[in-house]
Amino acid sequence: MSKTILIDPVTRIEGHAKITIHLDEDGQVADARFHVTEFRGFEKFCEGRSFWEMPGITARICGICPVSHLMASAKAGDAILGIHIPPTAAKLRRLMNWAQIVQSHALSFFHLSGPDLLLGMDSDPAKRNLMGLVEKYPDVARNGIRLRRFGQKVIEILGGRSVHPAWVVPGGVREPLSDENRSKIRRMLPEAFDIVGLALDMLKDSFDHFRDEEAMYGNFPSLYMGLVTPDGGLEHYDGLLRVVDSDGAVLEAGLPPARFREILGEAVEPWSYLKFPYYKPAAIREAQGGRSTLHYPAGMYRVGPLARLNVCDFAGTPRADAELREFRRLAPRGRPVANSFHYHYARLIEILYALERIAETLDDPSITDKRIRAHAEVNNMIGVGVSEAPRGTLFHEYHVDENGILRKVNLIIATGQNNLAMNRTVKQIAQYHIKDGKVTEGVLNRIEHGIRLYDPCLSCSTHAVGQMPMVVEVYDASGMLVDRVKRE
């Protein structure tokens, strides 16, 4: 008797989603789907507005990663203006983007995944959460808060406020960095370095406890995409798109991001509002008669911290490069780290990298220069802005009229690009743990954790309405509900 197991929604991720697991006649997992059931619609909402407003508007898509949207939006604006922003403005934007990486990764690692890692996957779900962490490991919880606050404070110092700073604008930034504020940020750095050092030790110490998870949590071949510097270094703000495959072969060495349409397609599924981007050259094949056929979901790729570390040749800072060498020993020589469980490790390496880059940039004498904004009128009808958000590559594509009024807006967000991989991860975990259709609390915990590896931020693509308990429902082939488990 075939059955469908419904898990609705996944806790501790932004937005509202559910998981269904489809069993075959023998009660084994045949397929799994990560559904996104609410639609956000910011793209339509933005049509008719001026592109000048877009950084401020799109920053409000998400309360967690507003800076990512600010960056991509302002860069799309730069492209519409047809300008190169002043070098100091670019450095200041990078500072804010690194601060964003720190605060977002800190929240993901310490407060969303920390309970699973420190309290254990099989621990009581009523306590396997932030409150349980606070109870048992208050110092870890405090460290997470301090590190996140570091990032938020840097954003606030630069932008005037930590949520929705209107400081990043097409053409550059609004205000220069003062010597006093540079000193303020410098003073906060040592504690942030200490915390990420402790977190790296804590995570690496835990690896022995999670050998199963390491082997089964999204451990499959896929492509990886991210920005790199022109010489192949780790990049979060600008640079070129690179794609590598599961053997480490470089499929795209350095595509200018504005040409992303040449390599990325977007599929839709009737059961999810989240789009399913794919790498076109791997999904579209020539058929007989010269016609092309789509072989999606071939072309699945991953983005975000794991992917960024897999596509770059080096990080470019001493401590992050040392960690990157250790990270790469997790995979056979020359091949990418394929296991999504190591998104955690990649996040911590990126925090370390971001802190090193912040420190280095603050030492740059030009960082307090006052020339921070270029001015121009509309010179291009299409503008593409690309940056690396904490969760992965973020694309803003704007089509405007001669007055700069938006006629079409397309946002490709990181969570969407990891959609196929998240589905594959859930399926892999379910196949490993669910035998004969039996679902236990431990299985649910692990499926949830599998999703959280990607730290999906569904409010970037959907509207979060309230919070609900998790419900697991089992249906037989005729659609009859045969089991139901609810987790408050």
Add this chain to the structure above:
Amino acid sequence: MGTAVLVIGIGNTLRRDDGAGWFFAKALADQLQRAGVSVHLLLQQQLTPELAIDAAELAPDQIVFVDASLDVQEATLTEVTPSHAAPVLDHRLDAAALVTLMRRLYGVRAKSWLVQTPALDLGHGEGLSEKAQEGLRAAPAVAASLLGGS
């Protein structure tokens, strides 16, 4: 003199009535300041853990969270008690969970309140529905309740 009242408005002004939390929080802060109370106002899209440090540093006597709600017909004021049960944690916290963090990690003992102001339309756009605007008129009464210590 320290902050007597920390007011935290929650919402998104580009989601119509979801912005009512901010507008109500501003109006409430204004009322309290007119009454001579030292107020610190924070406007947030969502509650996040580091607000616990802000509360610890500001050391207020009272904390007032203000949020729009589809579930109330008029503005309500209820005391927030720490939640020892597991919060369903997304990237955001609810007021009870944040109060728990404040108390357990930073020793914040301020009496905490949640104002829920009515919302009807959470669609894209700016401006409030009539119902949400009507709800804002309760700000003076809520301020009076807080000043009265109830």
